[in-house]
Amino acid sequence: MIPEFANKVLIWFDQHGRKDLPWQQHPTPYRVWVSEIMLQQTQVATVIPYYGRFMQRFPDVLTLADAPQDDVLKLWEGLGYYSRARNLHKTAQRVRDEYACVFPTDRADMETLSGIGRSTAAAILSLSHGQAHAILDGNVKRVLARYHAVAGWSGEPRTLKQLWEHAEHHLPTQRNADYTQAMMDMGATLCTRSKPLCLLCPLQDGCKAFQQGKPQDYPGKRPKKDLPEKTALALLLRNNDGELLLQHRPPTGIWGGLWSFPEFADETAMADWLAQHFAQTCIVAARLPTLTHTFSHYRLHLQPLQVDLDAHPARIMEGNGWLWYKADTHFTGGLSAAVRQFFQNIE
């Protein structure tokens, strides 16, 4: 049975929906899963080249599970939210070890995997197996919030609950994969955040926000709070081969698992560290322009200080989370956008 809402969505999909996205070709759970994780944080146009490189390097879940984490982060470089790449890797290993490389087909089992919550599990099972589950990503939230004039912000539990109820209510028992894709497409191409194309929308008739004449008022906005400002020093330590020291960051926190310049709260901390590791006084060769990086919850001002070593450094720093970065050689670890930008500037 296909409810009227879903019927309209499906008719629109047949004419206007996207059917040629890379992950729509051979939509196996693995291929859909990787695309969904990438799409959680990034728009389709940006994801496509990343997805192609990722599938080329990791064509199946076993290849991904067996790869070094550095390789995974390298292909994620620039996408942000690096915990998702780490979760992707971890989940691949669980699917290899606990499910013999075959993704579970039960939604509850799927949701125990790292990085897969209710909506992502539903999307994978819907798009790859046609199972009838509702999704609720940002696009679908917008469509439903407008159609039903749900005013609150989806970060509020009761608003989220209402949206899930609407999503479940409209679910068709047939053509679920097309319906899921259609809802995402409508949110992305028609029911956009600003300037929605209501005149082209198949749901215009029943849409409460349209009737009110103010689709832009939905969904409700996250209450804003001002960002704390933080500052730190980034040490650009150069040895006499012209190589720069990179530090493997801890697995959690900002830029987790990526490689970046050693960071210090102040020059005293930096000087102490240099004295301890290189028996060298801290002679700052250059103070480079401050880099400002904005995260969702604070703004970071990084002051790069260049220090040149006069003696050849001991090689004890190699391995164990440290390396000397050679500008002209291939480096397999992941770099944050800030570090990459920095390297681009000096090259």
Added chain:
DNA sequence: AAGTCGGGGCG
């Protein structure tokens, strides 16, 4: 300059 995004993790 401000808004966006789904899920993890903690108390």
Added chain:
DNA sequence: CGCCCAGACTT
């Protein structure tokens, strides 16, 4: 449960 965390991109 309620709250905070994470980053590069679009508008």
